[in-house]
């Protein structure tokens with residue numbers, strides 16, 4: 350099934366065509382430069398940029414794939430969580446296409462799509478333990494099938510990527526700072542400073558990075574990180590990388606202990622591109638002899654292919670949405686409102 354995926358939940362406009370588990374074509378218009386001068390995403394600006402890019406990207410996508418609108422068999426769109434205005438831009442565009450082309454519309458949970466992206470190129474394995482680590486979310490799921498996810502834990506405050514970005518901003522790095530911190534950390538010594546594994550002295554699977562943020566800002570003020578690329582800054586970044594990677598591994602391990610029948614670990618979202626997070630989770634999976642499914646680096650970030658793939662899986666399972674599909678912003682539960690073929694609603 351040739352499925353068009355539309356991602357516009359935050360500051361990247363991503364469009365892709367996916368057939369079964371193969372990416373036919375995928376394009377991304379990043380807004381990072383627009384928001385960098387403000388040190389974070391400006392919601393109003395983000396939705397305007399999505400509206401500016403969605404049409405031209407679709408034309409370019411079809412040209413690149415050598416296909417026409419008439420070849421598309423389903424339209425999948427990120428329905429949340431995310432920024433309300435950004436989501437609405439993509440959803441309105443998707444509804445217009447579904448209506449005019451008489452195609453099924455599938456609203457996709459952005460976080461589930463991040464995890465399912467591992468299936469682009471390899472078989473999915475269930476039940477899985479899925480960790481989403483992005484700029485807006487840090488969540489742990491039990492994955493029963495492509496359409497059945499149970500949330501086991503979440504961040505009570507900042508997401509892992511948000512912690513990287515906010516601490517990076519405080520030490521003078523540009524937005525988003527996660528990748529820059531990761532690069533600086535490569536040349537740093539993680540043993541010079543010790544940052545806390547925040548919110549780990551408990552029994553649960555939730556996360557909290559605000560304690561780490563406070564400790565990191567205090568340390569930064571103590572050691573002074575004035576010069577670009579100085580040794581102190583690299584050691585600081587190495588300690589930060591290490592604290593976040595160790596916290597994530599600790600909760601993943603706890604999740605595995607609580608769910609002994611898990612057959613695979615899934616890790617996705619922008620922070621899954623972090624070199625230390627990747628290597629530590631790889632080592633954890635190896636020591637526990639459990640399969641690790643992580644998307645390729647470009648598929649860890651927001652992209653249209655993960656939405657198209659998750660949408661196609663839902664469609665194959667017999668689900669779709671009506672044109673009354675709503676955007677669900679961050680902080681609100683995503684409704685369980687898929688229309689099922691089993692109830693005769695199949696559009």
Ligand code: KG4
Nearest residue numbers: 483484485510525527528619620623650651
């Ligand atoms: O999944 P994503 O592209 O967008 C959201 O849905 O949030 O994730 C973006 C986040 C940003 O916070 C960014 O700083 C972080 O992922 N990030 C990284 C790395 N690459 C991106 N964080 C740590 N290390 C990296 N290499």
Ligand code: ZN
Nearest residue numbers: 483618650651
């Ligand atoms: Zn994301």
